[in-house]
Amino acid sequence: MKDRSWQEFRVDPTGLVWAYRLGAPHAPVPLEAEALVAEIDVHQRMLRSDGSLLWMHFNLSQASTERWLRTHAFLPPEFFESLQQGSRSTRVDRVDDGLLTVMNDVLHGFSFEPSEISTLWVYVTPGMVISARRKPLKSVDRLRQAVQNGTPIRSTVELLTHLLRDQADVLIGIVRDAVERVDKIEDDLLAGRLDSKRGNLGSLRRVLVRLQRLMAPEPAALFRLLQRPPAWIAGTDLQELRESSEEFSAVLNDMGSLQERIKLLQEEIAAMINERSSRSLYTLTVFTVVALPVNLIAGLFGMNVAGIPLAEHEHGFWVVVGLVVAFTSLALWALTRRRGG
Numbered sequence: 001m002k003d004r005s006w007q008e009f010r011v012d013p014t015g016l017v018w019a020y021r022l023g024a025p026h027a028p029v030p031l032e033a034e035a036l037v038a039e040i041d042v043h044q045r046m047l048r049s050d051g052s053l054l055w056m057h058f059n060l061s062q063a064s065t066e067r068w069l070r071t072h073a074f075l076p077p078e079f080f081e082s083l084q085q086g087s088r089s090t091r092v093d094r095v096d097d098g099l100l101t102v103m104n105d106v107l108h109g110f111s112f113e114p115s116e117i118s119t120l121w122v123y124v125t126p127g128m129v130i131s132a133r134r135k136p137l138k139s140v141d142r143l144r145q146a147v148q149n150g151t152p153i154r155s156t157v158e159l160l161t162h163l164l165r166d167q168a169d170v171l172i173g174i175v176r177d178a179v180e181r182v183d184k185i186e187d188d189l190l191a192g193r194l195d196s197k198r199g200n201l202g203s204l205r206r207v208l209v210r211l212q213r214l215m216a217p218e219p220a221a222l223f224r225l226l227q228r229p230p231a232w233i234a235g236t237d238l239q240e241l242r243e244s245s246e247e248f249s250a251v252l253n254d255m256g257s258l259q260e261r262i263k264l265l266q267e268e269i270a271a272m273i274n275e276r277s278s279r280s281l282y283t284l285t286v287f288t289v290v291a292l293p294v295n296l297i298a299g300l301f302g303m304n305v306a307g308i309p310l311a312e313h314e315h316g317f318w319v320v321v322g323l324v325v326a327f328t329s330l331a332l333w334a335l336t337r338r339r340g341g
Helices: 035-045 063-072 077-084 138-148 158-189 197-215 216-227 234-299 316-340
Strands: 014-025 028-031 053-059 089-095 098-106 117-124 128-133
Touching: 014 035, 014 138, 014 216, 035 053, 035 063, 053 063, 053 138, 053 158, 063 077, 063 128, 077 089, 077 098, 077 117, 077 316, 089 216, 098 138, 098 158, 117 158, 117 197, 128 158, 138 158, 158 197, 158 234, 216 234, 234 316
Parallel strands: 053 128
Antiparallel strands: 014 028, 014 053, 089 098, 098 117, 117 128
């Protein structure tokens, strides 16, 4: 087997996942990491006359990526501060005449686990979009596929709007899958098959609550941006942002309704479990009360001491049996009367 040279195992210090030069009249042009510095300088200074824009996507799990971005990407300090913040709820802020967007997304193969939700950071300027993540995310990959398939992108804000709509589409898919799971659990509930479905509902509800908590601020953030947009954003882009905000609000409302439905199902299952427990406890109580006279009389007559009544009586056994039957019947009558009352 031929030995591999050390160059094949070098780590790219840029942490670049992909980069494209985009423009509505032109097909997307993939860019290599070696060309990034020159491309960033050209688009930062708005020197291109063909109306093209630059989109770069980076992997922050690589240690050298943040250092490279600090050195070459002309990003504001607020971008790097947002990388260190613990709470990463969705937001869109104006920073240095650009847009800093912090949004949350799910991983590929999302299976309703809280650990499968991660953050995407995006900085948008008139000629350039820089996005970065620590884990591979679903919405931004859908956007990459759309770009590769020739979807026309006329501006950086249109690219951001497309990403927000892809995020909403992913959420719609999650809500649809969750509804199917809840429908299956509800069918089992109506059929009297409880099993461990209450725990499944609790896990599903926790994930939906976390998704909604992280993403709920997005419509409000977009609304604030629409009230005071940067001057370089075109009117058509603002309208598309407004529409994407409305779509996202509708998805969040659907998610909230689904959470309420899950909550009601949990309460119904809890009531059924309590009813089953009450019936079991009542049955146990009946057997305990019925057995009490038998055990008490058997214990008294079983003591090995002198003076046991009816020991010498020829019908003593049947007398004791009669006492047991009488006391047991009395206990059953009293218990049945109390439950009926």
